[in-house]
Amino acid sequence: MKLIGCLLLLSGWFIVLAALVMLVAVTQRTAFVVAGVAIELLGLVLLTRGYTAMQRRPQ
Amino acid sequence: MNFALCLLCILLTPLAAAGLALIHQGLGRSRSAAHSMMATLCALSVAAIVFVLVGASWTGFPGGAAHSFQAGGTQWNWLGNEAFFAQGILREGSLGSLTLCLQVFAVGIAAIIPLSAGTDRWRLAPICLATALFSGFVYPVFAHWVWGGGWLSELSANFGLARFQDVGGAGVIQITGGLAALSAAWILGPRRGKYSDESMATAIPGHNIVLVLFGCILALVGWIGLESASSMLFYGVATEQIVGVIINAVLSASAGFLAAVITTRIRYRKPDASLSANGWIAGLVSGSAACALVSPLAAIFTAAMAGILTTYLVELLELRLLVDDPGGAISVHAASGIWGLISVALFGNHSATSSSAQFLSQWIGIATLLGFMLPLIHGGNLLLNRFLPYRVDRDGDWQGMDIRELGAGAYPEFVIHADEFVPR
Numbered sequence A: 001m002k003l004i005g006c007l008l009l010l011s012g013w014f015i016v017l018a019a020l021v022m023l024v025a026v027t028q029r030t031a032f033v034v035a036g037v038a039i040e041l042l043g044l045v046l047l048t049r050g051y052t053a054m055q056r057r058p059q
Numbered sequence B: 001m002n003f004a005l006c007l008l009c010i011l012l013t014p015l016a017a018a019g020l021a022l023i024h025q026g027l028g029r030s031r032s033a034a035h036s037m038m039a040t041l042c043a044l045s046v047a048a049i050v051f052v053l054v055g056a057s058w059t060g061f062p063g064g065a066a067h068s069f070q071a072g073g074t075q076w077n078w079l080g081n082e083a084f085f086a087q088g089i090l091r092e093g094s095l096g097s098l099t100l101c102l103q104v105f106a107v108g109i110a111a112i113i114p115l116s117a118g119t120d121r122w123r124l125a126p127i128c129l130a131t132a133l134f135s136g137f138v139y140p141v142f143a144h145w146v147w148g149g150g151w152l153s154e155l156s157a158n159f160g161l162a163r164f165q166d167v168g169g170a171g172v173i174q175i176t177g178g179l180a181a182l183s184a185a186w187i188l189g190p191r192r193g194k195y196s197d198e199s200m201a202t203a204i205p206g207h208n209i210v211l212v213l214f215g216c217i218l219a220l221v222g223w224i225g226l227e228s229a230s231s232m233l234f235y236g237v238a239t240e241q242i243v244g245v246i247i248n249a250v251l252s253a254s255a256g257f258l259a260a261v262i263t264t265r266i267r268y269r270k271p272d273a274s275l276s277a278n279g280w281i282a283g284l285v286s287g288s289a290a291c292a293l294v295s296p297l298a299a300i301f302t303a304a305m306a307g308i309l310t311t312y313l314v315e316l317l318e319l320r321l322l323v324d325d326p327g328g329a330i331s332v333h334a335a336s337g338i339w340g341l342i343s344v345a346l347f348g349n350h351s352a353t354s355s356s357a358q359f360l361s362q363w364i365g366i367a368t369l370l371g372f373m374l375p376l377i378h379g380g381n382l383l384l385n386r387f388l389p390y391r392v393d394r395d396g397d398w399q400g401m402d403i404r405e406l407g408a409g410a411y412p413e414f415v416i417h418a419d420e421f422v423p424r
Helices: A002-022 A026-056 B003-012 B014-027 B030-059 B095-117 B124-147 B151-159 B170-188 B209-235 B239-268 B273-288 B296-320 B329-347 B355-387 B394-399 B401-406
Strands: B066-071 B074-080
Touching: A002 A026, A002 B355, A026 B355, B003 B014, B003 B095, B003 B209, B003 B239, B014 B030, B014 B095, B014 B209, B014 B273, B030 B074, B030 B095, B030 B124, B030 B401, B074 B124, B074 B151, B095 B124, B095 B170, B095 B209, B095 B329, B124 B151, B124 B170, B124 B209, B124 B355, B151 B355, B170 B273, B170 B329, B170 B355, B209 B239, B209 B273, B239 B273, B239 B296, B273 B296, B273 B329, B296 B329, B329 B355, B394 B401
Parallel strands: none
Antiparallel strands: B066 B074
């Protein structure tokens, strides 16, 4: 779960960079940047859940 | 630019580090107080040496030499390419030398932020190693992108957007430090006794709230110097406009503090001193990004929102997400910093660009921090943790870091309580 979270963080950033390089129209760029940030947030949630689940395990 | 005034402002900046050090130390436990201050000085020392020897070369400065590549018909300036060991730069009396002088203190401030999250369990040797990685590579990369003429500062020229605005270092210093704090807290895990077997949190109060509140005042003076110097150096703010930066800094701290006082008064019936101190710093952090770009009213609103947000986030992290962050660094520096970057687009004075273009640029900067800097920081910390474990052993957990690592406590004439939170 943590690895997937990290990969999603990076994927979201690459989508944001792709929007900069490949798109010109402001609306399209905005949509891609929003999508990239949403994927990053998903990655952050997964990463956080991974560590929270680890803490909940009895030591 | 007024060289003498800029230098004077830079000289105030170490007070921000002093203030944060007192806050971290006071919010930790008495049995790790000396260790906390030692860790701060170790981190500051390592950060200064590694940054001047290596990091400054990659950070660069606007108009300086840089590594770049061509992609999509655009030049991507991604890393500074100045001489290593600060060769030649110090005697010039130029923008480069002033930038280096400010960055030495700025990287120190960023490097001590994660110590707050690792209080009472993070060993000295791994702290030095993590700081070396942070100040030698992690910080310089993002500082170059924003303050050194890198691609985020060229969004306007290369992509027709607005320049990513981070005047006082909310992203460069605070969020990178806050993300490093999150990474350290995840790797270290909570202090022993912080959570019961049913994952119920136990309150482990800070040992000296007077030092914490005094640290807030010191931090304000340092912040004024930091924001004024970075405004002049990286955004060309005129000398006569620095008064506005100073006023905004004072208002930000005040609004963040009062918002936290009122919020905790309403929620817990009495104002919480430690959360109010966090509100003070959160106000300063959120106000950093737009310190030279917004009106006093906007600065007050931004900081007040940060103060309120911080009180809730500290609780969310501790109670729901089981992240043990004794100093509240993640909420105060990372979350408030992100809010500050957004507030630039909401309230900033964008003379040349539209508000929507500024929004887009700010989100690209935030996406870079979350999508690139966080994995970079966390990956580096995980790697270092494999070679040199970050966390103290079980005996150290029980004894406290002062005895375990330094051999003597901070308050030898006081009665030091054993770990009453942990059943032996």
